[in-house]
Amino acid sequence: xxxxxxxxxxxxxGGAKQRLVRFARLAPAAVLASAAMLLTNGSLPAAAQxxxxxxxxxxxxxxxxxxxxxxxxxxxxxxxVVRGDFAAVSARFDETLRHQASPEAxxxxxxxxxxxxxxxxxxxxxxxxxxxxxxxxxVPLHMEKGTGEFRVTFNEGGHLIGLYFLRTGxxxx
Numbered sequence: 001x002x003x004x005x006x007x008x009x010x011x012x013x014g015g016a017k018q019r020l021v022r023f024a025r026l027a028p029a030a031v032l033a034s035a036a037m038l039l040t041n042g043s044l045p046a047a048a049q050x051x052x053x054x055x056x057x058x059x060x061x062x063x064x065x066x067x068x069x070x071x072x073x074x075x076x077x078x079x080x081v082v083r084g085d086f087a088a089v090s091a092r093f094d095e096t097l098r099h100q101a102s103p104e105a106x107x108x109x110x111x112x113x114x115x116x117x118x119x120x121x122x123x124x125x126x127x128x129x130x131x132x133x134x135x136x137x138x139v140p141l142h143m144e145k146g147t148g149e150f151r152v153t154f155n156e157g158g159h160l161i162g163l164y165f166l167r168t169g170x171x172x173x
Contacts, residue, residue, distance in 0.1 A: 069158075070128055070135045070137050070154050070158075071126040071128050071137055073092075073137075073152075073154065073158065074126050074128075074137035074139055074150070074152045075123075075126060075139065077089055077092060077152055077160065077163070078123060078139055078150050081106075081110055081150070082120050084107070086103035086104070086106045086107045086110075087103045089103070089106060089160075089163070090102065090103045090106060092159060092160045093159060093160045093161075093163075094155055094157075094159035094160065094161050096161070097159075097160060097161055097162070097163075101163075106163070109165060110165065113148070113165040114143070116145075117141070117143035117144070117145050117146055117148050118143045118144025118145035118146070119143065119144045120141065120142075120143055120144075121142045121143060121144055122142045123139050123140060123141050123142060123150070124139065124140035124141075124142070125139075125140075126138065126139045127139075129172050131153070131172055131173065133153055133161065133162070133173065134153045134154050134155050134156070134161055134162075135153065135154045136151060136152070136153045136162075136172050137151070137152050137153075137154070138150070138151050138172070139151075140168070141165075147168050148165065148166060148167055148168060149164075149165075149166045149167070149168050149169075149170065150164070150165060150166075151163070151164040151166055151170075151172075152164075
């Protein structure tokens with residue numbers, strides 16, 4: 001499964017345009033696009049809100065266990081992002097994600113994130129949770145203009161299958 005994340009970008013004429021950047025196959029595109037809409041303006045348009053009939057039951061899902069060193073790997077990956085070593089970050093991607101997100105696309109996404117939140121200042125302690133998609137690690141970010149969140153998802157082999165720069169509070173799918 002693959003998803004695209006819309007990131008706002010300044011148009012040369014001064015207006016805003018939307019640019020799609022492919023990042024991960026972590027969640028269905030509708031969920032990820034909704035999270036990205038929240039990232040850019042803090043609200044969801046009515047068209048993006050989904051109502052589920054009361055008689056629909058949730059399927060049984062199995063979560064994948066986290067690995068002991070995923071928090072350390074998440075911090076190592078964040079350090080590489082902050083240093084601008086996007087080739088090292090992309091070397092951590094699984095094969096599918098490596099073909100979807102180039103080091104250049106990752107560098108541009110980080111640059112766009114810093115335009116919105118300001119330059120990176122520091123980070124908090126990582127928090128690992130398990131998901132049906134893999135081991136998810138959230139790292140709070142302290143940026144010049146406020147707080148955000150760095151999120152990575154690892155598969156059972158320790159490769160990155162998702163990497164996100166988010167506003168604080170986006171739930172783990």
